[in-house]
Amino acid sequence: MAGSSSPSGSTNPTSLGALIDALRCLPGVGPKSAQRMAFHLLQRDQDGATRLAEAMRLAIERTRNCASCNTFTELDICEICASPKRDRSLLCVVESPSDMLMMEQTQTYRGLYFVLMGKLSPLDGIGPRDINIDRLVERARDGLVREVILATNFTVEGEATAHYISELFAEQGIQVTRIARGLPVGGELEYVDSNTLAQALIDRRTVD
Amino acid sequence: MAGSSSPSGSTNPTSLGALIDALRCLPGVGPKSAQRMAFHLLQRDQDGATRLAEAMRLAIERTRNCASCNTFTELDICEICASPKRDRSLLCVVESPSDMLMMEQTQTYRGLYFVLMGKLSPLDGIGPRDINIDRLVERARDGLVREVILATNFTVEGEATAHYISELFAEQGIQVTRIARGLPVGGELEYVDSNTLAQALIDRRTVD
Numbered sequence: 045m046a047g048s049s050s051p052s053g054s055t056n057p058t059s060l061g062a063l064i065d066a067l068r069c070l071p072g073v074g075p076k077s078a079q080r081m082a083f084h085l086l087q088r089d090q091d092g093a094t095r096l097a098e099a100m101r102l103a104i105e106r107t108r109n110c111a112s113c114n115t116f117t118e119l120d121i122c123e124i125c126a127s128p129k130r131d132r133s134l135l136c137v138v139e140s141p142s143d144m145l146m147m148e149q150t151q152t153y154r155g156l157y158f159v160l161m162g163k164l165s166p167l168d169g170i171g172p173r174d175i176n177i178d179r180l181v182e183r184a185r186d187g188l189v190r191e192v193i194l195a196t197n198f199t200v201e202g203e204a205t206a207h208y209i210s211e212l213f214a215e216q217g218i219q220v221t222r223i224a225r226g227l228p229v230g231g232e233l234e235y236v237d238s239n240t241l242a243q244a245l246i247d248r249r250t251v252d
Numbered sequence: 253m254a255g256s257s258s259p260s261g262s263t264n265p266t267s268l269g270a271l272i273d274a275l276r277c278l279p280g281v282g283p284k285s286a287q288r289m290a291f292h293l294l295q296r297d298q299d300g301a302t303r304l305a306e307a308m309r310l311a312i313e314r315t316r317n318c319a320s321c322n323t324f325t326e327l328d329i330c331e332i333c334a335s336p337k338r339d340r341s342l343l344c345v346v347e348s349p350s351d352m353l354m355m356e357q358t359q360t361y362r363g364l365y366f367v368l369m370g371k372l373s374p375l376d377g378i379g380p381r382d383i384n385i386d387r388l389v390e391r392a393r394d395g396l397v398r399e400v401i402l403a404t405n406f407t408v409e410g411e412a413t414a415h416y417i418s419e420l421f422a423e424q425g426i427q428v429t430r431i432a433r434g435l436p437v438g439g440e441l442e443y444v445d446s447n448t449l450a451q452a453l454i455d456r457r458t459v460d
Contacts, residue, residue, distance in 0.1 A: 058326055059311040066307035069300030070278075071292045077280070082311070083349055084279045086324055087369055090312050092277030097305040099274035103267040103290070104298050116294055118266055141291055161295055 060086070112183065114176055115141045115159040124148075124157065131155045133190040137180065137209060139163050139197060147195060155193070158183055163201040164208055172208065180209070184218055191219045198225060268294070320391065322384055323349045323367040332356075332365065339363045341398040345388065345417060347371050347405060355403060363401070366391055371409040372416055380416065388417070392426055399427045406433060 060082060067078040085093040109115065110122035117123070124130060134155025138144050144157050162175040172178075184192055192213055196202035210220045226244040227236055236244075268290060275286035293301040317323065318330035325331070332338060342363025346352050352365050370383040380386075392400055400421055404410035418428045434452040435444055444452075 059307070059314040060324055060326075063304075063307040063311040066300070066304040069293070069297050069304055070289050072285070072288075079350055079353075080280075081278050083324070085277070085308065086311060086315055087348075089277050092274070093308045093312055096271075096274040096277055097308040099267070099271040100293065100301045100305040103271040103294060104301055106267040107294055116268055116291070118268075140295075142287055145287075 109161075110159075113144075113157045113159055114161060114179065115144055115157065129154070132188040134193060135184055135189045135191070136193040136195050137206075138195050139202065139205070143195065143197075160196070160205070163196060163199075164205040165201045175205070177209070177212070181212065184213065185216070189218060191221060194220065194222045317369075318367075321352075321365045321367055322369060322387065323352055323365065337362070340396040342401060343392055343397045343399070344401040344403050345414075346403050347410065347413070351403065351405075368404070368413070371404060371407075372413040373409045383413070385417070385420070389420065392421065393424070397426060399429060402428065402430045 063085075064075070064078045064082045067073055067081050068075070070078075073081070106118045107116050108118070110117045110119075110125055112121050112125040115122055115124075119126070131154045134153075135158055136147060136153060136155055137158050137160065138147065139160050139162065141159055141161075144159055147153050147157070158180050160175040160177075160180070162170055164170060164172065164175060183189075192209070194206040194209060196205045206222055210222070213220045224247060225240065226247060227233070227240065233241060271293075272283075272286045272290045275281055275289050276283065278286075281289070314326045315324050316326070318325045318327075318333055320329050320333040323330055323332075327334070339362045342361075343366055344355060344361060344363055345366050345368065346355065347368050347370065349367055349369075352367055355361050355365070366388050368383040368385075368388070370378055372378060372380065372383060391397075400417070402414040402417060404414045414430055418430070421428045432455060433448065434455060435441070435448065441449060
């Protein structure tokens with residue numbers, strides 16, 4: 045790095061330049077952040093960097109996809125899928141393992157999951173095959189699943205993915221539901237966007 | 253990760269949990285970003301992660317501090333310090349290697365540098381010794397340096413550091429200057445903060 049006047053170190057053949065380049069594989073990390081991270085690691089936390097390098101190597105070596113729900117695990121079948129306490133008649137479809145974690149944190153869902161590891165996105169060339177739809181169909185046909193709960197994001201891609209899956213299962217006698225849209229808990233009408241409010245009105249329910 | 257309901261994976265003994273923890277050594281990366289980064293690396297860019305781990309190992313192994321200016325380099329003396337084209341009578345003091353890169357990008361400075369690798373920050377327990385002030389004094393006494401240019405940041409700590417260094421050199425017959433404060437190039441009075449405008453007024457100069 046030192047001695048070069050290259051803007052970001054990106055064309056730099058030194059090990060520091062290579063580190064700055066390599067850090068850019070992290071999501072949301074541009075040239076400036078990568079440079080800041082590299083300097084921080086070398087200047088203040090070489091032990092942390094060594095631990096991180098080893099952790100990456102180990103995680104890649106050991107982590108695989110659960111044969112049942114497709115999430116990351118070190119086992120053939122992840123702990124949730126293997127647990128006898130879960131309700132096998134419910135199958136919740138999420139886009140990513142982090143969404144699955146979020147669902148678990150609600151502590152209100154006791155069924156099983158299927159993790160797509162993506163979402164339909166024709167513009168990016170991501171079709172049904174890339175998000176393991178075949179495996180989902182096969183999974184839902186195990187004879188135990190009675191309801192598929194679609195918990196993909198309420199983005200354009202997430203909605204398209206949910207729509208695609210619901211069409212697919214409509215023919216097969218498996219009930220398909222979608223998690224609710226509406227105002228957030230603690231939300232005020234004054235501060236919510238009008239699309240959300242409109243949806244909350246459309247999906248209004250009888251007070252019991 | 254999978255099968256656990258721990259909020260962020262931080263207490264998780266799996267290799268994925270360990271990776272999420274280890275990623276938090278990067279500056280500006282909290283539990284959510286670390287989780288997102290780990291999932292991204294495993295899901296979409298295992299090659300990038302492998303390259304990054306190797307780049308970190310190499311950079312730590314090879315990078316050291318320049319014996320003259322203290323910046324990161326793979327050599328004993330960095331290329332800038334070793335260059336015969338640089339003006340040895342000017343010594344610019346900066347806080348970090350990235351600041352040095354910024355100075356180089358201006359393409360208007362042809363002198364040498366000294367990188368403090370930090371700034372005075374009594375509240376964080378960072379004193380003159382921690383930012384290599386002894387080495388700076390020794391460096392400035394080489395008989396060639398005639399002017400020390402203070403280019404630390406205009407933050408509270410950067411200003412305190414500049415003040416401390418200027419006091420130190422005042423007794424030694426070495427001229428000390430500070431880079432200018434004022435409006436940015438293209439700046440408009442209407443949109444600049446009043447402290448900057450006040451300083452621009454105080455530091456006004458004769459039009460030639």
